[in-house]
Amino acid sequence: MRGVAERRPCAPAAPCGCAQPALETGNLLTEPIGYLESCFSAKNGTPRQPSICRNSRACLKIRKSIFNNPEHSLMGLEQFSHVWILFVFHKNGHLSYKAKVQPPRLNGAKTGVFSTRSPHRPNAIGLTLARLEKVEGGAVYLSGIDMIHGTPVLDIKPYIADYDSPRSEEPLGALNVQSNHHQLRPASQSDGTADTCDQRLLSGCGKAQQGPGTEENLQCLEDRTAEGNSQKSRDSAEAPHTLLEDGERTVGLALESSRSDGMGVAEEQVGPQDLKSFLDEGTERSRSMDLALVPQGSSAGTPWPSCHAGTTGRVTCSVVPTWVKEAPAASLHVRFTPHAELDLRKLSPGGAAQVSFRYFESTEEAKCAIEAVLSADPRSVYRRKLCQDRLFFFTVDIAHVTCWFGDGFAEVLRIKLASELVEMTDPEESLVALGS
């Protein structure tokens, strides 16, 4: 059987003899549609996933060099509540990548790069599901982002739960999975995207303490397109209570690892002749997954299903390895010294610093964002293990935050006006200011 690799055409040669990038070969010459203006100016302290900090805001202006009338390209987008953002990890430094990486959640253990969201990958492309706050002219305003200021954005696509969120063929009950309330674990620092809104609820932010099944919680679980917003919320509110327990309805069961066998097939190039056996094995795999359901805790390190009520009342279902759901450490308690509280007040409108936040609407929101960032423990594994006593710094909006970490907590010591404030008006100019 001829694999795709064999069919790959040669890159057409330019008159100079150099190979030219061509779509057929997968060599895409990208042109950013815009550069993100983000409340995070550096990698340090930037959330690892968009779900960590709900208030993290950004703006993307579509460049006129892409479309003469950028606003035309955004027509209709305002009807969606969430968008996928495809971007370049432009601050990766030297473009090195390894087949195995050590994600922070594995606390030093290695796993294949493609099973992680590591920024260090063969093509330094990131994918973030962001909340769409508004569309104004040729600009989109986003929140819940994990990208730094100046990030080149390649594309925007609407998030459509019906397409983007896997659903089980049958309701969860038919998968023979029983929800066990007592065995549920808090997904305190999940790195997933679609299933992790509960992180916001756990992050200690204002509304975070709302109980399961609240409006906030429901919204997280919903595809809230403008058209269907109210109806969908009502639909979910009417869903059986058991579907809404514990936010995303994480099921207290683990799947015994039947992955390795099935996955080998997917790693190969799959051609028509392989299709039947691939499908057969796929069926086998799902069958064995069903059969391999075991109570959570009895098999450490196994995947476990995570399901929630979809917009149509059907159950969406996905499986992730346990390490994605389980934080290496529980989420941290965040506290501010009286000095830091005072510093924060100085940055408030009318405060001594005579400045005001650019992305946050209030001092409370800024405080909430700082709490969310720290409660998810933004330190690298190296820092966590070997530089425990070191001070940790990060900048969010105009606040430069100094803190330290102790056992189970992070304490904010000082908040100063960020010294290098980047002018946000023109992204391309901002890039120059950033030295990119």
Ligand SMILES: C[S@@+](CC[C@H](N)C(=O)[O-])C[C@H]1O[C@@H](n2cnc3c(N)ncnc32)[C@H](O)[C@@H]1O
């Ligand atoms: C783990 S990645 C995940 C990004 C995206 N959600 C994904 O799954 O592809 C998020 C981290 O990438 C880093 N980061 C964000 N923007 C970046 C950029 N433009 N260049 C390099 N690193 C970036 C920050 O340290 C942030 O914590």
